[in-house]
Amino acid sequence: MAHAHAIPDGRTERALIYGLALLVGLLSILPLGRLLLEGFAPGGNPSLTAATTTLSADITWRATRNSIETALGGTLIAVLVGGTVAIIVSLTDIRARNAFVFLFVLPLMIPPQITALAWLQVVGPASPMLKMLGLAPPLGTRNPLYSREGIILLLGIQYAPLVFLTLRAGLRSLPRELIEAGLSAGARRLTVLRTIVLPLMTPPLVAGIALAFVSCVGNFGIPAFLGIPGRYPVLTTLIYQRLSGLGPGVLGEVAILSVLIGAIAMSGILLQDFMLRRADYRITTTSIAARPFELRRWRLPVEIGLWTLSLLVVVLPLAGLIITSLVTAYGVPLNAKTATLANYAYVLFDYAAAKRAFVNSFALSAGAALIIVVVAVPLAYFLVWRRSRLLRFLNIAAELPYALPGVVLAIASILIFLKPIPLLGFSIYNTVWIIFFAYVARFLVLGLRPVVSGYHQLDRALEEAAQVAGAGLLRRMVTIILPLVAPAAAAGALLIFLTAFNELTVSALLWSSGAETLGVVVFSLEQGGDSTYASALAVLTLIVTFALMLSTLLLAKRLPQGVLPWRD
Amino acid sequence: MARLTIDRLTKRFGDYKALDAVSLDVRDGEFIAILGPSGCGKTTLLRLVAGFDRAEEGTIAIGDRVVSSPEAHTPPEDRRIGIVFQSYALWPHMSVAENVGYSLRVAGVAAPERERRVREALELVGLASFAERRPAMLSGGQRQRVALARCLVASPSLVLLDEPLANLDVHLRASMEDEFHDFHARTGTTMFYITHDQAEAMALADRIAVMDRGQLMQLATPSELYREPANEMVAGFIGNGLIVPGEVRDANAGRAMARVFGVDVPVRCRPDQKLAAAAKLCLRSRDLVLAPPGPGTIPCRVRRSVYQGGYSRVEIAPEAMPDLTLEVHQPEGDPVNSGDAVGVRIAGGWVIPDAGPAAA
Numbered sequence: 001m002a003h004a005h006a007i008p009d010g011r012t013e014r015a016l017i018y019g020l021a022l023l024v025g026l027l028s029i030l031p032l033g034r035l036l037l038e039g040f041a042p043g044g045n046p047s048l049t050a051a052t053t054t055l056s057a058d059i060t061w062r063a064t065r066n067s068i069e070t071a072l073g074g075t076l077i078a079v080l081v082g083g084t085v086a087i088i089v090s091l092t093d094i095r096a097r098n099a100f101v102f103l104f105v106l107p108l109m110i111p112p113q114i115t116a117l118a119w120l121q122v123v124g125p126a127s128p129m130l131k132m133l134g135l136a137p138p139l140g141t142r143n144p145l146y147s148r149e150g151i152i153l154l155l156g157i158q159y160a161p162l163v164f165l166t167l168r169a170g171l172r173s174l175p176r177e178l179i180e181a182g183l184s185a186g187a188r189r190l191t192v193l194r195t196i197v198l199p200l201m202t203p204p205l206v207a208g209i210a211l212a213f214v215s216c217v218g219n220f221g222i223p224a225f226l227g228i229p230g231r232y233p234v235l236t237t238l239i240y241q242r243l244s245g246l247g248p249g250v251l252g253e254v255a256i257l258s259v260l261i262g263a264i265a266m267s268g269i270l271l272q273d274f275m276l277r278r279a280d281y282r283i284t285t286t287s288i289a290a291r292p293f294e295l296r297r298w299r300l301p302v303e304i305g306l307w308t309l310s311l312l313v314v315v316l317p318l319a320g321l322i323i324t325s326l327v328t329a330y331g332v333p334l335n336a337k338t339a340t341l342a343n344y345a346y347v348l349f350d351y352a353a354a355k356r357a358f359v360n361s362f363a364l365s366a367g368a369a370l371i372i373v374v375v376a377v378p379l380a381y382f383l384v385w386r387r388s389r390l391l392r393f394l395n396i397a398a399e400l401p402y403a404l405p406g407v408v409l410a411i412a413s414i415l416i417f418l419k420p421i422p423l424l425g426f427s428i429y430n431t432v433w434i435i436f437f438a439y440v441a442r443f444l445v446l447g448l449r450p451v452v453s454g455y456h457q458l459d460r461a462l463e464e465a466a467q468v469a470g471a472g473l474l475r476r477m478v479t480i481i482l483p484l485v486a487p488a489a490a491a492g493a494l495l496i497f498l499t500a501f502n503e504l505t506v507s508a509l510l511w512s513s514g515a516e517t518l519g520v521v522v523f524s525l526e527q528g529g530d531s532t533y534a535s536a537l538a539v540l541t542l543i544v545t546f547a548l549m550l551s552t553l554l555l556a557k558r559l560p561q562g563v564l565p566w567r568d
Numbered sequence: 569m570a571r572l573t574i575d576r577l578t579k580r581f582g583d584y585k586a587l588d589a590v591s592l593d594v595r596d597g598e599f600i601a602i603l604g605p606s607g608c609g610k611t612t613l614l615r616l617v618a619g620f621d622r623a624e625e626g627t628i629a630i631g632d633r634v635v636s637s638p639e640a641h642t643p644p645e646d647r648r649i650g651i652v653f654q655s656y657a658l659w660p661h662m663s664v665a666e667n668v669g670y671s672l673r674v675a676g677v678a679a680p681e682r683e684r685r686v687r688e689a690l691e692l693v694g695l696a697s698f699a700e701r702r703p704a705m706l707s708g709g710q711r712q713r714v715a716l717a718r719c720l721v722a723s724p725s726l727v728l729l730d731e732p733l734a735n736l737d738v739h740l741r742a743s744m745e746d747e748f749h750d751f752h753a754r755t756g757t758t759m760f761y762i763t764h765d766q767a768e769a770m771a772l773a774d775r776i777a778v779m780d781r782g783q784l785m786q787l788a789t790p791s792e793l794y795r796e797p798a799n800e801m802v803a804g805f806i807g808n809g810l811i812v813p814g815e816v817r818d819a820n821a822g823r824a825m826a827r828v829f830g831v832d833v834p835v836r837c838r839p840d841q842k843l844a845a846a847a848k849l850c851l852r853s854r855d856l857v858l859a860p861p862g863p864g865t866i867p868c869r870v871r872r873s874v875y876q877g878g879y880s881r882v883e884i885a886p887e888a889m890p891d892l893t894l895e896v897h898q899p900e901g902d903p904v905n906s907g908d909a910v911g912v913r914i915a916g917g918w919v920i921p922d923a924g925p926a927a928a
Contacts, residue, residue: 468645
């Protein structure tokens with residue numbers, strides 16, 4: 001019998017691994033290395049001039065202090081809200097759990113800039129919602145959200161679901177025997193919670209805290225909408241303002257600022273690592289999840305509390321956003337006379353930049369999702385089923401562009417592509433392709449993680465059976481592995497699409513005329529004072545997002561558990 | 569079809585020697601079972617023969633072709649072997665016919681020829697009418713048969729079976745055992761069968777290779793293993809042999825006289841067995857008979873007696889060595905109780921060739 005493939009498997013495999021390594025290097029190591037080079041050795045000559053000027057500037061330290069303050073405050077709120085809700089949802093017998101989780105996790109899928117825009121429609125003197133209710137403060141009053149406290153509050157709301165999700169995953173894997181052993185030892189439920197559950201939940205809690213902190217530090221949308229008008233600079237907005245005000249001439253300075261923000265985010269990650277290494281929290285038994293505590297007469301009040309919370313946090317701002325999108329002018333109340341769909345018509349049909357942005361964001365997100373899945377399927381194959389030092393390193397490298405704040409990657413991308421690409425001779429700076437590069441680099445890990453968990457649930461023998469049947473690596477990949485990990489890859493692609501579709505941080509720094517994204521257009525409309533148009537466009541993007549999220553619930557059964565955050 | 573030659577094969581995982589200089593020669597068309605407790609290295613051996621893992625020392629040859637050696641490694645897809653996995657590993661996204669025909673498609677066999685061979689393979693395992701079903705819609709036994717058809721459709725030179733009956737219930741096991749047996753008789757394929765179940769191995773294999781801690785203990789026919797175990801491990805593992813110390817006093821042409829707990833017993837031994845002061849003997853329960861204490865019997869005490877239906881399994885300990893437990897099958901109607909003093913008569917046994925320092 002003839003054997004179909006000419007190349008021995010070992011060579012195909014090696015070529016594939018090195019190809020993937022090169023790609024991940026281009027997407028992760030090259031940009032970050034280039035950034036460090038610019039900060040400390042611009043043009044190849046070691047020099048600390050840029051570093052010392054930037055670091056001795058007053059504004060640098062004010063922004064740094066503000067970044068840390070808002071990040072700590074936002075994390076605190078996220079942990080209190082997300083942690084409490086996770087414990088109640090996971091350990092008690094509340095009803096309609098799935099619907100509640102879907103609603104509570106929604107803010108995570110609403111982009112920060114739209115969260116900020118929506119909340120601005122709820123409070124403040126010109127709020128159409130408050131006008132409608134007759135509750136608006138007198139004109140000329142400052143919007144209370146244009147402040148440090150406003151930023152902290154919205155950061156907390158934005159990332160509470162993040163803490164909720166990490167803690168919920170941990171609580172789900174807590175064996176019921178550990179709780180039952182505590183109860184049968186005579187401890188009351190609150191004592192069990194305090195002395196058994198919470199100590200064992202340290203790893204997910206610490207992970208959630210670190211994740212929330214890093215996300216807060218790197219957030220751009222919320223401080224951009226609240227802090228720029230409020231003259232409260234943080235590092236991300238400082239970088240944006242420097243760059244958009246002064247152009248590429250300040251690249252050395254913003255490179256230093258990016259390294260600074262990267263270092264703060266990194267310290268959060270390392271602290272988590274350190275904390276978890278100090279103690280052994282491994283759970284030694286495995287079993288089904290704990291039986292929920294019965295709340296009895298407290299059940300209804302707790303349920304009312306939870307639903308009120310998520311109505312306040314999710315429904316109220318969205319209502320404000322929708323009301324603003326329906327009035328003729330910002331500052332007028334919504335009634336039969338002022339109600340109009342003209343704002344929607346304008347952003348859909350008349351405003352060229354918005355129309356371009358729809359096309360751009362759609363193409364960028366779909367393109368990035370597709371490319372990443374094509375890379376992630378073979379990459380995850382090697383990460384899960386082969387082990388080597390190179391692969392462990394690749395895994396970390398793939399995580400970095402997403403773990404670090406988006407501005408870090410954006411500045412690094414500018415540094416790489418400012419000049420024409422060597423050998424090829426053309427430049428992608430000021431085109432949509434630089435955004436595409438940054439999206440693929442940043443969201444690679446979003447596609448990789450679900451595929452990796454898909455592989456973990458596969459029986460390796462399925463591949464080995466194909467191998468002994470004579471199939472080479474590439475054929476096995478296409479005929480056996482791809483169909484089996486396809487659901488997980490689809491989930492990853494969807495997650496990438498939704499995240500990129502709503503993205504602002506990276507594109508705010510990389511966009512150019514003709515290469516706008518939806519996030520950028522919403523941002524510039526709001527900055528120009530066109531809140532009604534901004535709200536209408538934001539509502540449209542949210543409709544797309546929610547429709548896609550809901551559509552996934554239909555094929556949820558075929559997905560590995562824990563891949564889609566909004567599916568409980 | 570081809571013979572399989574394994575020569576001084578060694579595999580380490582860190583400091584742990586999973587395989588230690590294993591040599592094995594499987595004849596063309598032979599059904600060989602690799603038997604051993606878990607962790608004995610049998611799965612490692614299978615993975616090396618299949619080509620999933622590389623050989624560090626030693627060689628594996630299929631037919632005349634060396635497929636594994638420290639210098640060269642033929643990948644599994646080029647070895648022309650078939651495997652039946654413990655989990656069957658049927659591809660859930662393909663129909664039964666697609667599963668079975670996969671290797672032919674990979675090899676570029678044209679559609680009409682491929683369909684014919686798939687149909688033949690499915691007829692061979694009695695599943696011709698299930699061709700269009702998905703594996704998820706089949707029972708455990710049917711999946712097993714599909715896996716078998718899949719590995720045979722390409723007429724591999726060698727079929728590896730990795731504990732193929734371990735996931736089936738007891739009734740199904742017996743009937744699948746018969747099927748494997750018929751199957752081997754019909755096709756004459758060389759089969760390499762991994763199992764930890766000695767009844768299965770005895771029923772199916774032409775020869776059995778007993779492994780322990782990465783080493784090959786003995787390679788022999790089932791009856792030879794049972795009657796003439798090469799060492800203590802095999803003696804104890806196969807058929808729960810009882811091992812007792814004894815002195816070989818007289819040995820000649822396979823017959824010997826051994827002194828066991830002060831009583832002379834006629835036993836079997838190797839033709840070249842030498843006299844030995846401290847030898848080990850392998851006894852079977854059926855060689856032991858309870859008798860009233862007296863001359864010519866070994867004084868023992870009954871530990872406990874467990875009724876087994878028709879007979880009792882009686883555990884006794886020789887007075888001379890109270891830590892040793894012997895088992896005797898006592899017919900119904902002649903009960904003994906724990907604590908009773910009894911005598912034991914030994915009707916026969918086997919001198920374990922390489923037991924103890926005297927034989928070494």
